[in-house]
Structures are given as C-alpha cells and as structure tokens.
Amino acid sequence: MTKAFEFNNVAKGYSEFTLGPLNFSLEPGTVLGYIGPNGSGKSTTMHCLVGLVKADSGEMRVFGRPTDPNKPEWKLDIGYVGDVHVFYEGWSGEKNLRFLSQFYPHWSDQRVIELAKRFNLPLNKKAKELSGGNRVKLSLVAALAHAPKLLLLDEPTSGLDPVVRAEVLDVLFEVLEDGERAIFYSTHILSDISRLADELAFLDNGQIKLRAAKEDLIERWRRIAFKYSGNNFKLEATASHKQEGADHQVVSFDHEATLRQLGELGAQNVQAYRMSIDEIAVQILKGVGHVENS
Amino acid sequence: MWKILDAEIRYHRIAILGSFGVGALFVIFMALSNITKIDDSTTAWSLMSTVMTLYIYLLIHISGHQEQEKRDRLNAVLPISINHLGIARWALLIFVQAGFAAIALAGVMIANSFDLESLFQLLSSNAFLFMIVSVIAIYLELGHFGTQKYRRLFVGLLVLFLVLISLLVLSGQIMTFLKSIFMPYMTIEGATIYTLLAIGLFCLNVVIFTRRRSYLS
Numbered sequence: 195m196t197k198a199f200e201f202n203n204v205a206k207g208y209s210e211f212t213l214g215p216l217n218f219s220l221e222p223g224t225v226l227g228y229i230g231p232n233g234s235g236k237s238t239t240m241h242c243l244v245g246l247v248k249a250d251s252g253e254m255r256v257f258g259r260p261t262d263p264n265k266p267e268w269k270l271d272i273g274y275v276g277d278v279h280v281f282y283e284g285w286s287g288e289k290n291l292r293f294l295s296q297f298y299p300h301w302s303d304q305r306v307i308e309l310a311k312r313f314n315l316p317l318n319k320k321a322k323e324l325s326g327g328n329r330v331k332l333s334l335v336a337a338l339a340h341a342p343k344l345l346l347l348d349e350p351t352s353g354l355d356p357v358v359r360a361e362v363l364d365v366l367f368e369v370l371e372d373g374e375r376a377i378f379y380s381t382h383i384l385s386d387i388s389r390l391a392d393e394l395a396f397l398d399n400g401q402i403k404l405r406a407a408k409e410d411l412i413e414r415w416r417r418i419a420f421k422y423s424g425n426n427f428k429l430e431a432t433a434s435h436k437q438e439g440a441d442h443q444v445v446s447f448d449h450e451a452t453l454r455q456l457g458e459l460g461a462q463n464v465q466a467y468r469m470s471i472d473e474i475a476v477q478i479l480k481g482v483g484h485v486e487n488s
Numbered sequence: 489m490w491k492i493l494d495a496e497i498r499y500h501r502i503a504i505l506g507s508f509g510v511g512a513l514f515v516i517f518m519a520l521s522n523i524t525k526i527d528d529s530t531t532a533w534s535l536m537s538t539v540m541t542l543y544i545y546l547l548i549h550i551s552g553h554q555e556q557e558k559r560d561r562l563n564a565v566l567p568i569s570i571n572h573l574g575i576a577r578w579a580l581l582i583f584v585q586a587g588f589a590a591i592a593l594a595g596v597m598i599a600n601s602f603d604l605e606s607l608f609q610l611l612s613s614n615a616f617l618f619m620i621v622s623v624i625a626i627y628l629e630l631g632h633f634g635t636q637k638y639r640r641l642f643v644g645l646l647v648l649f650l651v652l653i654s655l656l657v658l659s660g661q662i663m664t665f666l667k668s669i670f671m672p673y674m675t676i677e678g679a680t681i682y683t684l685l686a687i688g689l690f691c692l693n694v695v696i697f698t699r700r701r702s703y704l705s
Contacts, residue, residue, distance in 0.1 A: 244565055247702045263698070269567035278704075280562040282499055283555060296491045297566045 198376035204252030227387035230397030273342030298340035416449035615682035622689035
C-alpha cells in the first residue's frame with residue numbers, strides 16, 4: 195500500500211541544531227503522534243514535509259509522489275495546520291476560505307459551513323480581528339474543507355479552550371472514520387494525542403528516539419515498587435531506578451521481563467502500576483539511553 | 489499564478505484604484521482644461537508614471553513587507569509551483585506599472601505631443617524603476633538564504649559600484665559616464681537595453697525566491 199508520507203534520510207541543519215537524518219513513514223488511516231519538547235524539531239519536520247523549509251538532504255514522498263516544489267500536485271492531498279496561522283489579514287474568514295477554495299478541486303462549502311457552526315467561528319470577521327483560538331479554528335476549517343488524505347497538525351489545540359479542544363478532537367475522529375485518511379499530529383499536550391493516536395514517535399534533539407504503537411506502550415510500561423535488600427544487581431528493561439534503603443521503585447519498559455527477574459532475585463512486596471501516556475512520554479524523553487534498547 | 493495575482497489585486501484594490509484614480513483625474517483635468525501642450529511633456533508624463541508607480545510600490549511592498557512575507561507563507565503551502573508563486577508575487581508590480589504607463593500614455597496623447605520618443609522614454613523610465621525595485625527585492629530575498637554571505641556579497645558589489653562612481657566624480661569623468669548611460673534613454677536601443685536589463689533582474693529575483701531555504705515569515 196502507498197504510504198501517506200515517507201521520509202528517506204531527510205536532514206536539515208541550523209547553526210545550533212540539526213534535524214535528522216529522519217527515516218520514517220506513515221500508513222494511510224493511521225494517526226501518528228509526534229511528541230517532543232520545545233525545540234526538538236517537530237515543527238521543522240512539518241515545515242520540511244509541507245514545503246515551507248527546504249531540507250538539506252534526503253527525499254520525501256506524499257502518497258508516492260516526490261515533494262517537488264515545481265510539481266505541487268502532492269500538496270492537494272495535504273491539509274496543514276501550522277504553528278503560525280497566516281491569512282490575508284484584511285479579509286474576513288469567509289473571503290480567505292473562498293480564496294483557498296480555488297486551489298482544491300474537492301473543496302466543500304457545505305463542509306465549511308458545518309465546521310464553522312460546530313466551532314462557533316465567526317466567518318464574517320476580518321482575520322486580523324480574530325482571537326488566537328479563532329485563528330486556530332479558521333486554520334482547521336481551511337485544512338479540513340478539501341477532505342485531505344493526509345492531515346498535518348502542528349500543535350493544533352494550543353490556544354483553544356477545553357470545550358473547543360474536545361470538539362476539534364471529535365472532528366478529527368470523524369475524519370478518521372473512513373479509514374483512509376492519515377493524521378500526523380505534533381503536540382506536547384499528551385492528553386489530546388493519547389485519545390487519538392495509534393502510534394507515537396518521540397523526538398528529542400532532532401532524532402526520533404522511539405516509535406511504538408500506543409497500546410503496546412501502555413501494555414508494556416509499568417512503575418514497579420518492591421523491597422530488596424541486596425546491592426549487587428542490575429534490572430533489565432528499566433528506564434529509571436530509585437532506591438531508599440531496601441525500598442526500590444523502577445520504571446520498566448517491559449514489565450514482564452522485569453517482574454520475571456525480580457521473581458528470580460526473590461524481591462518482596464512487588465507491585466506493578468499502569469502508567470499514563472504522559473508518564474511514559476516523560477520517561478522516554480528523560481531516559482532515552484535505556485529506551486533505545488527496548 | 490493568476491489566482492494569486494487576482495487575490496493580490498483585490499487585496500490592494502483601494503491603494504491601486506486610489507492611485508489610478510488620482511492619475512486618471514490628472515489626465516481628465518488636463519483634457520477639461522484644454523491643455524494640449526505642456527513644456528517637455530514627455531518627460532513630465534514619464535516622471536509622473538515613474539513616481540506614481542514607485543509610490544504605490546512603496547505603499548504595498550515595502551511598508552507591508554512583513555504582511556507580504558506572511559502571505560508568502562500562506563501561499564507556499566498551496567498546490568501551486570514555487571516558480572509560479574515567485575512570478576505571481578511580482579506580477580502585481582507589473583500590473584501597477586502597466587496601469588500607470590497607460591495613464592501616462594493617455595496624458596501624452598492629450599498633451600498632443602505623442603511620438604515614439606515618448607514611448608521609449610516611458611519604457612526606459614519604467615525599466616529603471618523596475619531595476620531599482622528589483623535590487624531592493626534581491627537584497628531582501630537574500631536574507632532568506634539562512635546565511636548572510638550572499639547578502640554581504642551583494643552589499644559588497646553595491647559598495648564597489650559606489651566607489652567606482654566616486655572615482656569617476658573625482659576624475660571629472662562622471663558626466664561622460666552619465667551621458668553614455670542616459671543618452672540612449674529616448675531611443676529604441678536604449679529602451680530595449682534597459683527593458684532587457686529590468687527583465688533580467690526580475691528573473692533573477694524570481695530565481696532567488698525559488699531558491700530560498702525557507703518560506704517562513
């Protein structure tokens with residue numbers, strides 16, 4: 195099956211930061227959460243894919259088509275909500291959308307009306323008069339109105355109140371219903387992505403440190419507490435380890451392996467707790483060296 | 489490409505129509521006042537065309553440079569080729585120039601002094617203006633290359649040019665030099681050369697835009 199997008203050895207260097215080389219892809223119908231701290235390269239990855247920034251090397255494809263800036267048909271398949279929301283500032287939201295509609299054969303005015311109503315977006319207001327949240331909504335309407343096969347969302351819910359955030363996520367769930375559309379969603383609000391994502395990719399300092407299915411992470415990661423008075427031991431598959439006397443607490447990225455080893459050591463009062471995606475993400479981004487071996 | 493140009497014209501319609509209106513009113517005033525001959529009318533009309541075009545360019549492109557950059561960011565995401573976008577963002581200037589040239593030509597004809605020299609002078613004036621605008625634009629574009637070396641090189645060439653001019657002034661050769669440049673101003677050869685140079689700089693401008701490392705405002 196043709197991938198929604200592919201990165202092959204894509205790299206982009208700045209004076210104090212280098213993104214990549216990145217090698218990853220996304221299947222249609224999949225939501226990939228792209229998680230990383232500020233400055234890790236999330237937006238740069240999006241910018242490269244959508245053509246706002248030229249990569250120094252490598253190749254990108256969208257639904258099999260190379261991202262050639264002079265053969266822009268690949269952009270027809272993309273709906274993009276960026277980290278900055280740019281419009282013709284002196285025009286109303288409606289006029290901006292009418293301008294954009296000319297470029298997309300599958301644009302639906304009906305869809306625009308429906309989404310604007312759902313988001314409670316005043317389309318008659320000039321773009322420069324819209325609040326930060328309404329600018330995000332206008333970007334979302336523009337990105338969704340032509341029913342793109344690939345949605346690139348760069349922190350789309352930042353600046354939105356919880357009600358609208360929930361509404362946006364509901365709309366994104368609907369987008370996914372036909373099973374063909376893919377979403378590449380960068381965020382550091384993990385509660386959003388934990389509802390939506392099938393897979394998570396963790397980016398740190400321009401490198402993808404780990405990519406895994408969300409369910410797999412939730413299933414494998416545990417916080418484990420136990421008592422053990424011995425000193426000379428090293429536990430497998432752990433991302434962190436705290437000790438106070440005989441009380442130990444570890445974070446395991448393969449709890450079955452860790453529990454098996456604890457059983458062999460004869461540890462007492464062993465208790466394993468499920469972890470939220472937020473906690474797992476923090477551990478991954480903090481304890482990268484261990485996680486790479488998972 | 490035409491969709492972008494159409495949007496830019498509609499977006500700046502008040503500035504464009506206002507300026508065209510002022511130019512047209514001037515022509516109508518002359519017609520109603522039965523002014524059929526003014527001193528050195530070709531120069532006057534060329535000057536008007538040039539100054540008005542420069543005025544509207546300054547109004548739209550330089551004072552609104554940041555906003556233009558934001559629209560470039562919006563447009564760079566759209567499914568149009570980057571070459572077409574590079575041309576479209578400057579096509580507005582060509583449109584404005586063509587409008588003022590038409591008004592200026594109408595004025596020259598009302599002044600009853602239309603001849604080929606008027607046309608050549610008009611072409612040369614507009615070409616000179618275009619060259620100035622392109623040089624400014626190239627300097628701004630080079631700022632998007634992620635490195636300052638091209639900008640420094642460009643400024644270095646401009647400084648070298650100014651040094652050469654200064655040397656010509658000091659050696660008393662400046663008038664000879666200026667005459668050699670401006671003598672063909674009203675001839676077909678001069679108008680052709682200046683227009684070709686302007687087109688060359690315009691193309692260079694478009695090429696530099698398409699070679700940008702980033703379209704982030």
